[in-house]
Amino acid sequence: MNALRSSPLLFAACVLALALLPVLWPDPYMLSVVASAGIFIIAAISLNLLLGFTGQLSLGHVAFFGIGAYTSALLSLGFDLELPGLAQALVVTPKPVWVAFGGGIFVAGLFGWLIGKLAFRVRGAYFVIVTISFAQVMRMVAINWVDLTEGPMALNNIPPLTLWLPGAGTIDLVSKSSAYWLVLAVAVVSYLLVAALVHSRVGRAMVALRENETLARSIGVTVTDYLRIAAIGAAAIGGAAGGLYAHTVRIIDPDVFMFMFTITMVIMVIVGGKGTLAGPVVGGLLFGLVPELLRGRLTPEVQWMLYGVLMIVILVFMPRGIVPALTRRRKARPAVVQPVARMAGDTR
Amino acid sequence: MISIQSLRFTLVGTAMAAFAVPVLAQETIKIGVSEPLTGSVAASGTYVTNGARLAAEVINRKGGVLGKKIELVIEDNKSNPREAVNSAEKLILKDKVPVLMGAWSSTFTLAVMPKLMEYGVPMVVETASSGKITTAGNPWIFRISPTSAMEASAFSKKLAGMSPAIKKVDFLSVNNDWGLGAAAAFKKTFEDNGITVGRTETMAPDATDLSAQLAALKGTGADTLIVTSGIEQLTLAIRQAGEQRLPQRIITTGGSFPEPLLTSPGPKGYASQHLLFFAPWEPQRAVYPEVAKEFSDAWTERKYDLPGQTEGFRGYDAILTIVEAIRIAGKAEPAAIRDALWKVKVKGVNGDIAFVKEGPAGKESGQNEPSVYIVELKDGKVAVK
Amino acid sequence: MDQFLQHLVNGLVTGSTYALLGIGLTLIFGIMKVVNMAHGELYTLGAYAAYGFVALLGVNYFAAIFLSALFGLAVGAVIEYLLLRRRNLAAMDEVMLIMIGVMIVLQNAELLVWGGVAKAVPSPFSQEPIVMGGVSVSPTRVFVLGTAVVLLVSFYMLIEKSRLGLAMRATFQDKDAAKIVGVNVSRIYTLTFALGSCLAAVAGALLAPVFVVSPTMGDLASLKAFAIVILGGLGNLLGATLGGFALALIEEFGAGYISTAYRDAIGFLVILVVMVARPQGLFTKKERVG
Secondary structure, three states, X not given: OOOOOOOHHHHHHXXXXXXXXXXXXXXXXXXXXXXXXXXXXXXXXXXXXXXXXXXXOOOXXXXXXXHHHHHHHHHHHOEEEXXXXXXXXXXXXXXXXXXXXXXXXXXXXXXXXXXXXXXXXXXXXXXXXXXXXXXXXXXXXXXXXXXXXXXXXXXXXXXXXXXXXXXXXEEEOOOHHHHHHHHHHHHHHXXXXXXXXXXXXXXXXXXXHHHOHHHHHHOOOOHHHHHHHHHHHHHHHHHHHHHHXXXXXXXXXXXXXXXXXXXXXXXXXXXXXXXXXXHHHHHHHHHHHHHHHHEOOEOHHHHHHHHHHHHHHHHHHOOOOHHHHHHHHHOOOOOOOOOOOOOOOOOO | OHHHHHHHHHHHHHHHHHOOOOOOOOOEEEEEEEEOOOOOOHHHHHXXXXXXXXXXXXXXXXXXXXXXXXXXXXXEOOOOHHHHHHHHHHHHHHOOOOOEEEOOOHHHHHHHHHHHHHHOOOEEEOOOOOOHHXXXXXXXXXXXXXXXXXXXXXXXXXXXXXXOOOOEEEEEEEOOHHHHHXXXXXXXXXXXXXXXXXXXXXXXXXXXXXXXXXXXXXXXXXXXXXXXOOHHHHHHHHHHHHHOOOOOEEEEEOOOOOOHHHHOOOOOOOEEEEEEOOOOOOHHHOOOHHHHHHHHHHHHHOOOOHHHHHHHHHHHHHHHHHHHHHXXXXXXXXXXXXXXXXOOOEEEOOEEEOXXXXXXXXXXXXXXXXXXXXXXXXXOEEEEO | OHHHHHHHHXXXXXXXXXXXXXXXXXXXXXXXXXXXXXXXXXXXXXXXXXXXXXXXXXXXXXXXXXXXXXXXXXXXXXXXXXXXXXXXXXXXXXXXXXHHHHHHHHHHHHHHHHOOOOEOOOOOOOOOOEEEOOEEEOHHHHHHHHHHHHHHHHHHHHHHXXXXXXXXXXXXXXXXXXXXXXXXXXXXXXXXXXXXXXXXXXXXXXXXXXXXXXXXXXXXXXXXXXXXXXXXXXXXXXXXXHHHHHHHHHHHHHHHHHOOOOHXXXXXXXXXXXXXXXXXOOXXXXXXXX
């Protein structure tokens, strides 16, 4: 887990290599594939904060992704909404994309706080189910509140990403390369943010409550506060990923809330290594790029069966994921201890 | 049977897609196809794709076009507008197809349209019926299927022959561009003909339990219910309407035929009517019977389900159109094919195919005007009216 | 108001199959503490099995239901034996992820074998609806209700009155104590998982001729099953039964009187509300869950 921290040089080298990619290999299709993988990596990094570092199995993470996507899209397209109680429709004019993007992050974070308040009253399997239900409700709302979200007809013609630089004003990022660089930038920022959080006092408290919540509570760790911080952070970063998605794909429909996306993110985090910083990146690259390589060679059904089998195999033989398995040799003491179960029941 | 066939399709599709790796690009002319092969409208998408494949085979057997064979590069858009965009981008950027056919539903087609403008590739629209498609000012769109307005207008000519006469109409539509657009177009036609419009209910594209909507429609006093959706939902709607003993006669629009009702019919004596654009039970009533026969024969030779022809012909006609345009253009290049599409005159399974300008001046899309048939389904038997 | 009875009947029919789904999952969840995300896939498997037997092999529908049940039993046992038997089930999140892996494999296998187009299973019953007063219901649905109720009752008998049921209840209450008194806990676990899967498969086979069979039908079923288990309380069989009927009726009346569009969302809203207000379920005594 500390492998990359102890070599910031390695980290910088990776980032530089990735940044040079569009220059060395300017194929627009390939760039869009890697950018797409990058967006999922950002989402996986955010999920890892909740799943890996605080040990809360949230399976509704796609909700924040979708909320970020819809919010950013709607703000950049502008909308009018008739609300009961208002004499006139509420009209929101289209905002510049970078403003909308920020809005997406904010609203997603807000929902993260809300879910934090509601969901953390329960633990374990109940928590899982609550998070799943939350994502499904968001999906239903997206499908049925057609006035706002266009429902199954999808939000179309979403403007592409823009960047606001002091002095240069607003720049349109239409080409695949510039979109790629923005995704890379956001990914690097998210990674560093999560790393900073994890290595701070807050991070240590989170790990403490992951390992043994009752014990942590007994020594004065205010568990729900830290969980809430984690939830807001995870939601905000997830929302950022969603916003990027909305402005690169430029069309979103309620299927963006599909459970399958949560599963994809979960697979990335678990296979890569939950609770590690590099894990979601490795998992994300693997599951973002391999489908493209296999496209046309294996049907999607067979591909997904392979991923399912891969996931099961990894969970059985390498339950900590790929990254810890690779770095285990470097460390003297064992990586991280298994989380203690919430419910009654123990080893067979 | 069906499952073995679907395995075969998967293998053929995979093989074809594997060959799409641009190594042998010089040998064939590629045509991109984006259709829903999985998801809520997979049945129709599969039929259309099969029709397209048949056309490719028939054409290749006759020597192909410009001395080369045509090759379909087929992508599944998973009954989802976002996947439709992804599949179109992949076809354009990676497979470098000069022309596309797709994307079945109006919603998917509308989603793909900005990409056509961005990359400058023409697309022949074979099923989608929303008026927005040809009025959006996109000069790369050429549609051979009728708009809902045309369908409603063709139907209005048959109103006099309906017995009992239609006096009050309810609507049950899938809640996307297609369903809602069809409901709007038909409503207007009915109102123009002095028919009262009653209640409108909608259903989500993947909804299977429609009992709530049908219960709401039960006591409205209307004599007709217009249902617009794909094969799966039409089947469920008609069956459940029969179970709840809805008094309205059911008429479906959009050209889909609920063929599962042939093998498991609704209650005895219960009849439903369907607006189709091709009636495979009486191919001799087609405008060009010999073209229809060539299609029908190829279809039955492959042992596909007969009722599938009601939608399979769309893929067939679309490929015929595209190939003719390529022939006129003399080269497999997007801009040339687009210009050539305006000059196309093809004898299709549905009749004459030619494009007229529609939409804002200077950026018109092409629109064709097809024929409409009414078919009645009762106790598992079909009668073409 | 004339539609009230119709909605009631519709809700009862759906509720009976929901109850089957819920009982299967609450057993697995309650006794084994396994968050079985693949539960919906067993439901789908049962439906496809029924389709395969009836449409392709020409087997009589009633026999097909029985065969689908056996199939579900077998698949459940195999999954448990291969993947869960040697695991530390206390690591709930890992087990859940394994079940997600199973779900992915099963769902895509079905997609591969049957294709994405929905299949219709012909029903052996006449399509003439039975009409009583203002209510009409198809014979197929009546059969579904009847069979489900019979299964629910027999299952209840099994759990409450038989030795096997006693062993299961003992294991649920306290695994180690049960081991001490000689219960073969490993075998009970296998049987529990197999039985739960069997019930899901039967629910699928029963509903196959009512709706259509598609590879993704299990997704919603899984999530609703969890809603039912939450409503009824973990491991509470009676709660799951009542929860199944309750959810179906809430959905039916909600769809009928409030909004048809939000029908499927109601289940999830229910979960959220219950979690906030009374996390241990409506039908259980108060216990700590957080």
